[in-house]
Amino acid sequence: MHKHSRRLLRGIGLVCALALGATACGGSDDSGPGPKAVSEADVDAALKKGGTITVWAWEPTLKQVAADFQKEHPGVKVNLVNAGTGNDQYKALQNAISAKKGVPDVAQVEYYAMGQYALTEQLTDLKGFGADKLADQYSPGPWNGVGAGGEGVYGLPMDSGPMALFYNKKVFDKYGIEVPGTWDEYVDAARALRKADPKAYITNDAGDAGFTTSLLWQAGSRPYKVDGTNVKVDFSDAGAEKFTGTWQKLIDEKLVAPVTSWSDEWYKGLGDSTIATLAIGAWMPANLASGVKNAAGDWRVAPLPQWQAGAGASAENGGSALTLPELGENEALAYAFVKYANAGKGVDTRVKGGAFPATTAQLNSKAFQNAEFPYFGGQRANKVFAESAANVADDWSYLPYQVYANSIFNDTVGKAYVSDTPLADGLKAWQDASVKYGNEQGFTVEK
Helix, strand or coil, X not given: CCHHHHXXXXXXXXXXXXXXXXXCCCXXXXXXXXXXXXXXXXXXXXXXHXXXXXXXXCCCCHHHHHHHHHHHCCCEEEEEECCCCCHHHHHHHHHHHHHCCCCCCEEEEEHHHHHHHHXXXXXXXXXXXXXXXXXXXXXXXXHHHHHCCCCCCCCEECCCCEEEEEEEHHHHHHHCCCCCCEHHXXXXXXXXXXXXXXXXXXXXXXXXXXXXXHHHHHHCCCCEEEECCXXXXXCCXXXXXXXXXXXXXXXXXXXXXXXXXXXXXXXXXXXXXXXXEEEEECCCXXXXXXXXXHHCCCEEEECCCECCCCCXXXXXXXXXXXXXXXXXXXXXXXXXXXXXXXXXXXHHHHXXXXXXXXXXXXXXXXXXXXXXXXXXXXXXXXXXXXXXXXXXXXXXXCCCCHHHHHHCHHHXXXXXXXXXXXXXXXXXXXXXXXXXXXXXXXXXXXX
């Protein structure tokens, strides 16, 4: 951690709840020059000694990983707890950290939320375990995520969400629409579809923070710059202008369905051909297969449309890591499990269970890339996903209070979807509100 960050955090008692509902900060009191060292011998000794670790995670494939880990190490018990998904778990985790009681040994944390825990010293820097030597095992987006914009390694990537365009081939073929290679072509396809079937939309978008930041990332926008507690928020760069210019056309011409993702109406639209594409992370296939069964065989996967013809840029959309909360116990044993799950035998187990890997060995393997997806008419969709993962720029940063920023997205940018507010003005309002909040929490924020 940046030395100035340590001084500021201890000096002014920076609020570490960061919109998660807690009122006190719990973290490491270690003011040494770097993370404490834990050797492989220490980890091996912990495995031989055995013990119990508690893992808070909602990712379903970890159940089999935990069972396999316990079988391989009979003296170890893995207490796998689903403490809620996303924000629900973060609230529970923050409450446990604040009370300094019941903190898990391992916690699943999404990449966008990593910074707030890292900055407030609530996560163990795994460089002390030698985790930084594992960098080459992961694709650039997820590895960037566990760095949380700093010099540490605050978790090991569990999965990733390189983006692709999921499209309804049956609909495209019916109306003679070509798969768009650029976002301009995507707008043209949206118009053609709407003209051919007034009930159909190219996609849905009712305003979503994660989707917006992913497209900004792909467009080359870098709205967030973070150096310890010094933060800059600026949505006026050229990449942001590309996004707002294109997406404003879709909104103005009513070419996107005003439907919230993951709602019953959304699933219905994906199944009855009234929502024809999704630009989303590579973890989506299992959701389509289980939630839109009636459209099996209709859908296919293509590379994400580009902001400039001939480019190959992509971005992450979703994904998470396994971390070690500072107040957790059995650190060596906890790290052994995290490494097994995310850099060892557990990776193949999770991929077989439907998880999308963050590890390049799996992404580049013939078995992975040649896997045929019955839902996509036998298409080898992983080839598209793996190429996307390799084309994610690794210089994206999230705010160290991104959870809060995302929570006010609908009150700012969201207005562009339900009123005459221009999308660019919505981003400016989001910027101003994010700057104001950051300064109130003790950051030095400029725009």
